[in-house]
Amino acid sequence: MLRIITQKTEAEAELRRICDRIHDDQMIHKEATVSEVIQTVRRKGDAALLHYTAEFDRQDITQAELRVSGAELDAAYQQVNSELLKAIETAHARIEAFHRQRVPKSWVQFADKDVVLGKRYTPVDIAGIYIPGGKASYPSTVLMNAVPAMVAGVKRVVMVTPPGGSKTINPAILVAAQVAGVEEIYRVGGAQAIAALAYGTETIPNVDVITGPGNVYVTLAKKQVYGRVGIDSLAGPSEVLIIADKTANPVYVATDMLAQAEHDQMAAAILITTDARLATRVTEEVERLLEQHPRRLLTEKAIAHYGLVVVVENLKIAADLSNLFAPEHLELEVEEPWDLLDSIRHAGAIFLGHATPEAVGDYLAGPNHTLPTSGAARYASALGVETFMKHSSLIQYTPEALKEVAGAIALLTEAEGLPSHGDSVRVRLEDI
């Protein structure tokens, strides 16, 4: 079922098809729905949130129930066993430690004795985190979004997540939020939650930045409100690309591919290998593991549509194909992964060597698991502390410094036809 391709041009075409799998025109008709939801929330506030929650999530909540109560937050700790709590705390500590490194710092300096230049970094005032509901309701997602906001120094971090059956929210989500320091949580999801965070309602504050993954409606809503607020990225379905040589273990490779495919029927799992025998053994192993997979149907669909094995002549070609795809996750299951790294130009996260499955990065290695998908690694990076910060340029001139550049500025303002720009320098020089 997993196809093996040996032709480079065929591989390129397949990689392009898989990379483009969400740039489908089927999204276009959903844009109008999302736009209507956003406009309605802007006009009607909380009332619209309750209406859409009843319509889309089939949960009748009241305005007072929008915010998750302190009692519910407390109760969540009772519903999560102490071992899981400890695992969440372990993950939190490691993610925090990584994100605390190289946080942008303000600086100023004298460019010369009469000129001060610098950059001043500050956190956003309020951040909003979207956490999906249903099957994809993950405590790890909470940590990966909340920790960088907290490390950035954001004073107010709010979370939105849709209610499940009986209006409840997954207790592991509520516990993870509290471990990360987030206690302002609203029971609303979908495009309506994004609209609420962008424009504010009676209950929910409008925020400066919205982060977090979601379904296609959430993603389209984030794109529509971008510009009114900042967003992290437009997340698509997950993907892994594995480069393997003859030293790779076919069982590891096959399991890693399934660990990607089991997310979602749109997930992609790609192997590029220099070893034809490995290619065959991995496909056999994938087949075997699928038979007993608890999420078989969905996983099988992902493998059938977006699974791929490519056999290439050498690792240089493997790296070229990987750069074309610009994978979210790249595993280098080769003898010398650090040597191969030099040929890699685009990837969200890179897992080096045979003992580093993507799962360590998904949960607790430290680096963020919110990564660019669908080729966005060509220009974008992991979610990070920077997502919740911005800087102001700082400029100070003395009259003497201004005098020195006045001639050049006069010529440029003249060339651009902006007289008052020139005057703003000129009037200041009349006084010295």
Place this chain on the structure above:
Amino acid sequence: MLRIITQKTEAEAELRRICDRIHDDQMIHKEATVSEVIQTVRRKGDAALLHYTAEFDRQDITQAELRVSGAELDAAYQQVNSELLKAIETAHARIEAFHRQRVPKSWVQFADKDVVLGKRYTPVDIAGIYIPGGKASYPSTVLMNAVPAMVAGVKRVVMVTPPGGSKTINPAILVAAQVAGVEEIYRVGGAQAIAALAYGTETIPNVDVITGPGNVYVTLAKKQVYGRVGIDSLAGPSEVLIIADKTANPVYVATDMLAQAEHDQMAAAILITTDARLATRVTEEVERLLEQHPRRLLTEKAIAHYGLVVVVENLKIAADLSNLFAPEHLELEVEEPWDLLDSIRHAGAIFLGHATPEAVGDYLAGPNHTLPTSGAARYASALGVETFMKHSSLIQYTPEALKEVAGAIALLTEAEGLPSHGDSVRVRLEDI
């Protein structure tokens, strides 16, 4: 004509109105036009570019004329006088020196003896720079976009700009591009140029990141192609907010306000001062200067609609109002600007003291003049080298390190219902 407000709540309402001046619903009907242009360029390539250039720019160019020729690039040097060339070179040198500072660097480290973590920074492969035509065709814009791309190490930087009369392009633009090292220039503008950069045509390559300002069609097109490519920001009309105390010179303040207003009839110029007498003198001075302004009509409109003077009791209130507005440019024309800085949370660029008009930053102080507008300084920063770079997270575990975290990962994968994630760790531990 310039209104003076002394009531804080009225000032807040006015600042909100001015901040929201482009979030008008009049943009919505333009979205469909832009979407059609993009789809047509995707389908028809160069032919669509020639068609739209004839329709929108009234210039009949051929496919061969899309790319600016080497002869035209050479000729531009003859049309720019040597003093202006020198001014462009001076600006280039200063902008480059600033952007070369603190360029993100890759790093790796041992998180413990069995775990390597890091970040690997790389430039994008191809960047596309949009330069407006007509009245707003500025060589400074070319430098501010091209320099950070070059400093980032982008191998291929292409520029697009619409043709003016007789199909020509402003020679100062062509010279500035060459000074910055950009020689691949295409004669096309508007939404069609953005579509070409996002999807590619027979002549124009598809790029990874598009930067640069433009009219509302260009901005809407950038928003629509965002996700397919990276973009710098959604630029709105320019704005300055000046905080001044009694030490400020009313002529400086008035000239700085006009230097903003002369850009565009949507530009905003705001003064917040603790000195009522200064407020009156600035309004008088603005009135006087407007009478003889070479761009009077447009500048007067901007001042009438989006000019504002607010008198406040103290500098703390001035800072609060400024933070509400989150200005693109903030001038601190006060006695102790560095003290006031502590109260400022959001601003694109901050100009400190009486001898630092915004114009020095617009042209050659060094920091980028492409800044967040319309309140986007709450979450966004100046265009920079980072706009043209991205990083990959690096993770390497040894089997021993993996063993240590296996328990926590197993619990988390179970809680999230992702069995193969757990298996991907488990199979690796069977071998040690």
